[in-house]
Amino acid sequence: MNPVPAADLDRVTGFAIPDRHVRGRVARLGPVLNEILSAHAYPAPIEKLLAEALTLTALLGSTLKDAEGQMTLQAQTQRGIVSLMVCDYKNGELRGYVQFDAVRLSQLGKNPSLKSLFNGGYLAVTFDQALTKERYQGIVPLEGASISEAAQNYFFQSEQIPTLVRLGMRRSKEDGKIVAGGLFLQHLPEGEVGRERLHVRLDHPEWQHVEALGGTMGADELADPAIALEGLVWRLFNEESEVRMLAGSDLSRGCRCGADYIQQVLAKFPEEERAAMADEGGVIKVDCAFCSKQFPVALADFVPPAL
Template sequence: MTDTANLPTPAGDDFDRAIGFTLPARHARGRMARLGPVLDQILSAHAYPACIERVLAEALTLTALLGSTMKGGEGQMTMQVQAARGIVSLLVADYKGGELRGYVQYDAEKLSRLGKNPTLSALFNQAYLAITFDQATTGERYQGIVPLDGESIAAAAESYFDQSEQIPSLVRLGTMRGDDGKLIAGGMLLQYLPEGEEGRERLHAREVQYPEWDHVEALGSTMGVDELTDPAVPLETLVWRLFNEEDEVRVVSDALLVRGCRCDIDYITQVIAKFPEEDRAEMADENGIITVDCAFCSTKFPVRLSDFTSPTL
């Protein structure tokens, strides 16, 4: 078999990576990811309470796991949770070319009444989970939308795969505080593809007994949050710990993760320019400044009304 423990791994702490692997004899594939400095950069742009940080951290980890599966490393994957009545009304996380970003909209006053560790159902009331893949190479878009079920982001993701993709899946997500008090997030995704990596005839896979998947799922269930979030243990070593008795394990990809926000003053100016002059005037303050606040990075972009004034001939 392939000894993943002897594959090249980063020196020092293993952060901000996602790796993919396959178990050919078991018709299964998997991914592992761990976020550290990238997660801190995203969260530090906001003053989120701890419970909101944890939910967003797990959502970003899931986004890294799914987004890094896109062929060629191109395209965009977006995870969105919307709740009309929830304390959290919107959660968005997306991945594009290794870049991660995300934010949460919530009612701070209502959240303060819930205590320190509210459940997912308490945060999101009758919410919907949408996962969208925009393929850069083909221009195709795929979106699945299901009710947000389960008491964790991991459980909601498993429910999504069961309902939308109909692929037997195991998802593990978790967070911990490092010695410096900063949040670390880790995750694992395992999926069974009855006809191999292409996933042919995957529909209704749960209606048939697959001993190969039962075995993979049982091993994957032993993976703890403490291991997924331990930067001293390379992700390849975690794969080795789980599957060292398999005939073959193939590590097929390695994606480096960075914080990325695609807000751009030129693009923002172009968008505002499309509004009628009277609408732009209403947007501006007493100094003739339109301030646009990026929800992802909390950066404020000032645009002057005078920038849209036609030059005098």
């Protein structure tokens, strides 16, 4: 009797195909994703949007070499039903939330397009390096039929690196839980002076081969916890002469809010501004948008500066 395979969830791992000059990442989210989503009563279209965005954040954030570095994905618009979506990754920890107009969303039906949700806007990807204190941010128009297409457009316009992103999710009929998975493929930049990175499409037609193979990966496979992440890579590239699997990492929910942190932030405000924030009982109530928790901080807890 064959044992039932263990579910491969809440993990991301990398790989490289040297002969094709390609690097890649595969990720799958389960309990961590559902824990993040459970902080808010999101309707199904927003759950799908955030699930795919968090998967993309895991794929991109895990490319950071600095363990304490942070990657932030932000989509924002002034006219859309979704006014703001923020996800970030730090040392394997994920968090994210969405601000949206529930009334306008209810008028769109079950499967609204990305354009109908955002009505334009922009996509920003930010990498903060903790060790060097360097920050890199790319901002492009939010374009495409899905978050995966928007990400590909980002790399096309901002990085000029040929990139393929595949994202998928499914909901269990038994318990309603969501599983999401993603594939990220990228041609390694050569950095030749005086030439745009997109020249690889002409000089290295092998990228088209890898891109075509990656495009065959379906959402059901990406979101199937019974298929190991390494198995996904094998299904796509088992005929390549060499595929190097890289070290992977586990994913967890990581909201960095807390009473001490909130108090440290409030302490930076002048005393009179803190007083204006407080209620009649002298308590400042701070809501965390990520985890939907409220942190009350009393004005009496702030120690006046020494004379």
